[in-house]
Amino acid sequence: MSSLPQGVHLTLPAPKGAEKILSTEALEFLAVLHRTFNARRLELLENRKKVQQELDSGKPLTFLPETKDIRDSPSWVCAPPARGLEDRRVEITGPTDRKMVINALNSGAKTFMADFEDSNSPTWSNMVLGQLNMHDAITRQIDFEVKGKAYKLSENPATLLIRPRGWHLDEPRLLIDGQPMSASLFDFGLYFYHNAAELIKRGSGPYFYLPKMEHHLEARLWNDAFCLSTSKLGVQQGCIRATVLIETLPAAFQMEEILYELREHSAGLNCGRWDYIFSFIKKQRAHKSCVFPDRTDVTMTVPFMNAYVQLLIQTCHKRKVAAMGGMSANIPIKNDKAANDKVNGKVTADKLREVTAGHDGTWVAHPGLIPVAMKVFDEHMKGPNQYHVRRDDVKVTDKQIADPSVPGKITEQGVRDNVSAALSYCAAWISGNGCVPINNLMEDAATAEIARVQLWQWVKYGSKTDSGKAITPSYLEPIFKEESAKVASIPGIDANHVKIASEYMLSQVKATWPSDFLTSDLMIHLEGVGVSGGSRKAAL
Incomplete structure (x- = not known):
C-alpha cells in the first residue's frame, strides 16, 4: 500500500x-x-x-x-x-x-x-x-x-x-x-x-x-x-x-x-x-x-x-x-x-x-x-x-426566462407518481444505483429532485388536486406508506433503504424550505462517510 x-x-x-x-x-x-x-x-x-x-x-x-x-x-x-x-x-x-x-x-x-x-x-x-x-x-x-x-x-x-x-x-x-x-x-x-x-x-x-x-x-x-x-x-x-x-x-x-x-x-x-x-x-x-x-x-x-x-x-x-x-x-x-x-x-x-x-x-x-x-x-x-x-x-x-405559466392540473395520480418516483430513486441511490428504470424511463437524480420540490411546494402553498383534495402532510402520509410498500416489494430493493427514503421525503415536504440537493442530504448513508476508524493517515 x-x-x-x-x-x-x-x-x-x-x-x-x-x-x-x-x-x-x-x-x-x-x-x-x-x-x-x-x-x-x-x-x-x-x-x-x-x-x-x-x-x-x-x-x-x-x-x-x-x-x-x-x-x-x-x-x-x-x-x-x-x-x-x-x-x-x-x-x-x-x-x-x-x-x-x-x-x-x-x-x-x-x-x-x-x-x-x-x-x-x-x-x-x-x-x-x-x-x-x-x-x-x-x-x-x-x-x-x-x-x-x-x-x-x-x-x-x-x-x-x-x-x-x-x-x-x-x-x-x-x-x-x-x-x-x-x-x-x-x-x-x-x-x-x-x-x-x-x-x-x-x-x-x-x-x-x-x-x-x-x-x-x-x-x-x-x-x-x-x-x-x-x-x-x-x-x-x-x-x-x-x-x-x-x-x-x-x-x-x-x-x-x-x-x-x-x-x-x-x-x-x-x-x-x-x-x-x-x-x-x-x-x-x-x-x-x-x-x-x-x-x-x-x-x-x-x-x-x-x-x-x-x-x-x-x-x-x-x-x-x-x-x-x-x-x-x-x-x-x-x-x-x-x-x-x-x-x-x-x-x-x-x-x-x-x-x-x-x-x-x-x-x-x-x-x-x-x-x-x-x-x-x-x-x-x-x-x-x-x-x-x-x-x-x-x-x-x-x-x-422566468415566466412560470404552465397549463395543466395537479392530479391525484401526479401526486402519487411523484411519491413513487422519489422513493424508488432515493432507495436505489442509497443502495448504490444512481440510474433507475421507472415506468419505462431511465431516471436519474433530476427526476427525484423535481418530485421532491413539487411535493414540497404543493404542501407549502396549500395546493389542491383537480378533484378538490388538499395536499397536506396528512394527505401524503398514507400515500407514502402505500408506495413504500410497493417499492419495498421490488426484488433487489432493501426495505430499510425505502424506510430511510420515506422518512427523508416526508421531512422535506414539511420543511420551511426544501434542501438544496437530496444527494447532499443522503450522502451520510453511503460507505465511509464520517468514518474515522480504519482510515489511512499521513505520518506527520
Missing part, C-alpha cells in the same frame, strides 16, 4: 484492483487542486446562498449589467471543435460501471458521456472503480467476460467525455488538511491525472461535461483548474474541452458569460432540461405563482422552457460552439410493438423539435434509441453541426 502525502487522509482504502488510481502521486495532484481552489469554491457556494436570499425577498433574476460588454461584443468566439467533437448528433449517457462503459462506447453514438454525477450513486466503490474503468477503456484494457459472454471494445468506439460531480458536493472519503475535498476536483483530477497524456497521444483529449453551475465565476474556477492542471502535468495547453450543462435558472441568464470564461476550452452548452425544471422551482420557492401542475405537463414547449432553449441555441452559434439538446430518457419496450412504436414516435417528435430549432446534437439514455435519434438528425442536419444557424430572430427577455 502506497504512503499518503502529508495532510491527506482517506476514510476508506482503495477498492481491490484500483489501488493505482489512488497512488501517492495522484493524491499529491489532488492535494494541489484542493489547496489552490477550495477556498474560492466555498466562497462561490456562499454566493449561491446570497442569491437565493435575494430571490426569496422578491429581487428578480436578470441579465448582469456588469457583463453587458461581453454579451454585446462580436469579437470573441470559442475554441474550434476538438477532434472527435466535430459531430455530436447523438450522444449516449450513463454511469461508469464496466459493462455500461463498453456497451455505450460500442453503441454507435457519436460520443459517450460517462457520468460520475446524477446517474451514479457516489459510493466509494463506484467513484474509484469508475475511474479505473475510464483508464482501462482509454488504454483498451477494459475487455472482460461474465456468465460466458465476452465484452470487448470495437475498433472505433464513441468519443469519451466524463461528467464530474457539481461544485456543491464534497468527497468526504478524502480529507485534505482536515477538509473534505471538492467532489468536482476529485473526479476531474483523478481522470485528468491518469488519462490526459494518453488521450492526447491517441489523438483525442480530456473532454468534460460540467454540471449545476449557477454563476459565470464558477466557470472561471473550472477554467483556472484546467490551466493549472495542464501546466502541472506538462500536457498541451488547450487540450481540454468542456460542455456546460445549463441546468440552473441563474445560469440561463449568464450563458454568454459562461462561454466567455471557458472560451479556450469550451465545447458548447447543453439543455439539462430535467434539472433545469428542478432549479426553476427551487430558486423561485418563495413565490406562489411558480407552483407547477403535474411534472408531465412541464414540457419543452411551455414558455420558460422554450425561451431557454431558443436562447441557448442562439448563444452557442453566435460563439461557434455546439448547442446540445436534452435527454430522451425513454427505454424501448420489449414484446409490445404498439407500445414501443409509441415510444419511438415520442422520441422522434422530440428530436425533430430539437434539430429544426437548430440544435447540433441530442442525448439518449438507451442504445436502442440511438437509431431513432440518429435518423432524425441525419435527415435534417446534413453537415456535422448547425453553427451556421444563427437564430438572429430570437429575442429572449429576462421575463420570458
Whole structure:
C-alpha cells in the first residue's frame, strides 16, 4: 500500500484492483487542486446562498449589467471543435460501471458521456472503480467476460467525455488538511491525472461535461483548474474541452458569460432540461405563482422552457460552439410493438423539435434509441453541426426566462407518481444505483429532485388536486406508506433503504424550505462517510 502525502487522509482504502488510481502521486495532484481552489469554491457556494436570499425577498433574476460588454461584443468566439467533437448528433449517457462503459462506447453514438454525477450513486466503490474503468477503456484494457459472454471494445468506439460531480458536493472519503475535498476536483483530477497524456497521444483529449453551475465565476474556477492542471502535468495547453450543462435558472441568464470564461476550452452548452425544471422551482420557492401542475405537463414547449432553449441555441452559434439538446430518457419496450412504436414516435417528435430549432446534437439514455435519434438528425442536419444557424430572430427577455405559466392540473395520480418516483430513486441511490428504470424511463437524480420540490411546494402553498383534495402532510402520509410498500416489494430493493427514503421525503415536504440537493442530504448513508476508524493517515 502506497504512503499518503502529508495532510491527506482517506476514510476508506482503495477498492481491490484500483489501488493505482489512488497512488501517492495522484493524491499529491489532488492535494494541489484542493489547496489552490477550495477556498474560492466555498466562497462561490456562499454566493449561491446570497442569491437565493435575494430571490426569496422578491429581487428578480436578470441579465448582469456588469457583463453587458461581453454579451454585446462580436469579437470573441470559442475554441474550434476538438477532434472527435466535430459531430455530436447523438450522444449516449450513463454511469461508469464496466459493462455500461463498453456497451455505450460500442453503441454507435457519436460520443459517450460517462457520468460520475446524477446517474451514479457516489459510493466509494463506484467513484474509484469508475475511474479505473475510464483508464482501462482509454488504454483498451477494459475487455472482460461474465456468465460466458465476452465484452470487448470495437475498433472505433464513441468519443469519451466524463461528467464530474457539481461544485456543491464534497468527497468526504478524502480529507485534505482536515477538509473534505471538492467532489468536482476529485473526479476531474483523478481522470485528468491518469488519462490526459494518453488521450492526447491517441489523438483525442480530456473532454468534460460540467454540471449545476449557477454563476459565470464558477466557470472561471473550472477554467483556472484546467490551466493549472495542464501546466502541472506538462500536457498541451488547450487540450481540454468542456460542455456546460445549463441546468440552473441563474445560469440561463449568464450563458454568454459562461462561454466567455471557458472560451479556450469550451465545447458548447447543453439543455439539462430535467434539472433545469428542478432549479426553476427551487430558486423561485418563495413565490406562489411558480407552483407547477403535474411534472408531465412541464414540457419543452411551455414558455420558460422554450425561451431557454431558443436562447441557448442562439448563444452557442453566435460563439461557434455546439448547442446540445436534452435527454430522451425513454427505454424501448420489449414484446409490445404498439407500445414501443409509441415510444419511438415520442422520441422522434422530440428530436425533430430539437434539430429544426437548430440544435447540433441530442442525448439518449438507451442504445436502442440511438437509431431513432440518429435518423432524425441525419435527415435534417446534413453537415456535422448547425453553427451556421444563427437564430438572429430570437429575442429572449429576462421575463420570458422566468415566466412560470404552465397549463395543466395537479392530479391525484401526479401526486402519487411523484411519491413513487422519489422513493424508488432515493432507495436505489442509497443502495448504490444512481440510474433507475421507472415506468419505462431511465431516471436519474433530476427526476427525484423535481418530485421532491413539487411535493414540497404543493404542501407549502396549500395546493389542491383537480378533484378538490388538499395536499397536506396528512394527505401524503398514507400515500407514502402505500408506495413504500410497493417499492419495498421490488426484488433487489432493501426495505430499510425505502424506510430511510420515506422518512427523508416526508421531512422535506414539511420543511420551511426544501434542501438544496437530496444527494447532499443522503450522502451520510453511503460507505465511509464520517468514518474515522480504519482510515489511512499521513505520518506527520
